[in-house]
Amino acid sequence: MRADLLNDPVDGLDEALAAVDGFDGVLVDGLLRPQPAQAVGLAGLAEAVAGSPLAGRVAEAAEKAAAGAAGEDHFTALAAARTALLGSVHDALVARVEEAVGRPDAEESGTAAADGTDHAANLHAAARSWLCDLARAGWHGIDHELVAGAAPVVSAMLPEPGLRRPATLLDGFAAELAACCPGATLKDVPVRRWADLWSRAVLLTLPGAASAPVVGEATGRLLPLGVDVQEHATAVQAQVHAVLEPADGGTPRLVRASVSAPKPDTVVGAGLWQLLRPHLSLLGAVSEGRAVDLDAMPVTAEGDLVWDDARARTGEPAEVFATARVALPAASAFATAPLDRHPARIAVPVLLEGYGVEEDEDGPAFLVAGQRLAVDTDRVPVAGPLTPEAVASSGACVGLLRWDAGEFLVQPLAVERTVRGKTVAVHAGAWAGGTTDKAGVRAEKAATDAVGVLRERAGKLLRK
Numbered sequence: 400m401r402a403d404l405l406n407d408p409v410d411g412l413d414e415a416l417a418a419v420d421g422f423d424g425v426l427v428d429g430l431l432r433p434q435p436a437q438a439v440g441l442a443g444l445a446e447a448v449a450g451s452p453l454a455g456r457v458a459e460a461a462e463k464a465a466a467g468a469a470g471e472d473h474f475t476a477l478a479a480a481r482t483a484l485l486g487s488v489h490d491a492l493v494a495r496v497e498e499a500v501g502r503p504d505a506e507e508s509g510t511a512a513a514d515g516t517d518h519a520a521n522l523h524a525a526a527r528s529w530l531c532d533l534a535r536a537g538w539h540g541i542d543h544e545l546v547a548g549a550a551p552v553v554s555a556m557l558p559e560p561g562l563r564r565p566a567t568l569l570d571g572f573a574a575e576l577a578a579c580c581p582g583a584t585l586k587d588v589p590v591r592r593w594a595d596l597w598s599r600a601v602l603l604t605l606p607g608a609a610s611a612p613v614v615g616e617a618t619g620r621l622l623p624l625g626v627d628v629q630e631h632a633t634a635v636q637a638q639v640h641a642v643l644e645p646a647d648g649g650t651p652r653l654v655r656a657s658v659s660a661p662k663p664d665t666v667v668g669a670g671l672w673q674l675l676r677p678h679l680s681l682l683g684a685v686s687e688g689r690a691v692d693l694d695a696m697p698v699t700a701e702g703d704l705v706w707d708d709a710r711a712r713t714g715e716p717a718e719v720f721a722t723a724r725v726a727l728p729a730a731s732a733f734a735t736a737p738l739d740r741h742p743a744r745i746a747v748p749v750l751l752e753g754y755g756v757e758e759d760e761d762g763p764a765f766l767v768a769g770q771r772l773a774v775d776t777d778r779v780p781v782a783g784p785l786t787p788e789a790v791a792s793s794g795a796c797v798g799l800l801r802w803d804a805g806e807f808l809v810q811p812l813a814v815e816r817t818v819r820g821k822t823v824a825v826h827a828g829a830w831a832g833g834t835t836d837k838a839g840v841r842a843e844k845a846a847t848d849a850v851g852v853l854r855e856r857a858g859k860l861l862r863k
Contacts, residue, residue, distance in 0.1 A: 415485075418446070421443040422477065424590065430467060431540070441477075488742050489740040526556075621641050621642075622722040624748050625826065640748050642730045650729070656706050662674050683713070686830060687713075689717055701733050701735060719797055742803075749800045751772075782830060783830050784826070785811060
């Protein structure tokens with residue numbers, strides 16, 4: 400890997416992010432009574448997209464917002480401009496990653512399929528109205544009454560399958576805002592995060608934005624690379640990154656298979672796997688180090704497998720590092736959908752070998768061909784045997800290349816280390832399908848007791 404390319408500046412990146420930051424600052428105090436400093440941030444956003452098809456609408460929206468007269472169409476144009484800028488940042492960073500790893504470019508697989516009819520246009524309008532009220536109030540102006548305005552909209556959206564995506568986003572966003580009310584007393588505002596959630600929610604309320612993705616079929620051999628666990632107080636998701644070798648001999652593709660489940664905040668660590676296992680047999684294959692044979696498995700245009708156990712069969716042993724050395728270099732990614740083009744979405748599987756390890760106050764880092772590459776051990780799930788100590792003593796790593804806080808970093812999924820003269824692989828998802836590891840068995844038992852008690856209590860409540 401050309402690690403030097405990851406540390407070289409990307410043309411236009413700082414300017415695009417500065418324009419986004421300027422607009423994000425505008426939302427902190429809101430646009431009900433805009434101040435001169437906010438007009439500067441709005442003008443910066445309009446200037447950043449001046450050469451795009453959005454130019455006219457965004458210039459008008461920025462002018463109206465600076466005058467305190469912005470309507471729904473104007474806020475929508477501003478959200479679209481911000482999303483487009485971050486999309487350009489995403490594309491520039493992905494192009495740099497592809498150049499650094501020498502992998503084939505992402506291939507287009509189609510576009511989102513239209514719904515045919517717009518689901519509950521009045522609910523979309525109600526959601527946009529609430530989001531516009533948020534933009535006028537600003538993060539320092541939120542209160543419980545304003546935030547509570549999302550509740551009836553979310554309640555009406557959730558029963559509709561086609562509206563669950565924006566409903567879930569609105570519900571989570573409103574919950575975060577409610578936890579920080581009143582905004583006037585808020586000292587540390589998550590400026591970028593809330594602006595991300597706001598702009599994405601605005602665009603998801605537009606007709607066709609949340610349309611069902613194009614779904615094709617995947618037949619061939621699936622070779623897992625590792626598991627990324629994403630945990631929240633009330634939900635957990637396991638995302639398996641893998642290489643798909645098509646049965647027709649076509650180009651290998653990078654794909655993902657995800658499963659999520661609601662959870663109480665008391666279930667942590669190895670207990671997470673117990674919530675996820677009933678939904679995805681692939682987790683068992685990951686922990687056993689096996690391939691999976693797929694037969695017409697549904698796959699979206701972004702490379703996400705819509706998992707169906709009836710279309711999968713556990714195959715032969717498939718060692719992760721063998722897959723990374725042989726199949727990964729030739730695998731191409733699927734193209735990212737327009738609304739998902741954001742730097743936070745970058746997660747490119749890579750193999751690193753022959754690096755050194757250094758530790759400082761910022762945490763561990765790999766020295767790849769003399770270049771420093773930060774390691775994000777905070778993303779390594781505690782529900783597995785992979786630890787920061789194992790990463791620090793490793794000589795090879797399969798991980799996800801990400802971008803955060805202005806730099807590229809790697810999230811380890813598995814490492815190879817030498818123990819008593821033998822090379823041993825340690826995987827973050829080794830306990831996904833169960834384990835005989837002593838530490839894993841102890842963690843499983845503790846988690847089983849906790850999950851059992853919670854299920855018993857839930858059963859009693861339902862019976863009542």
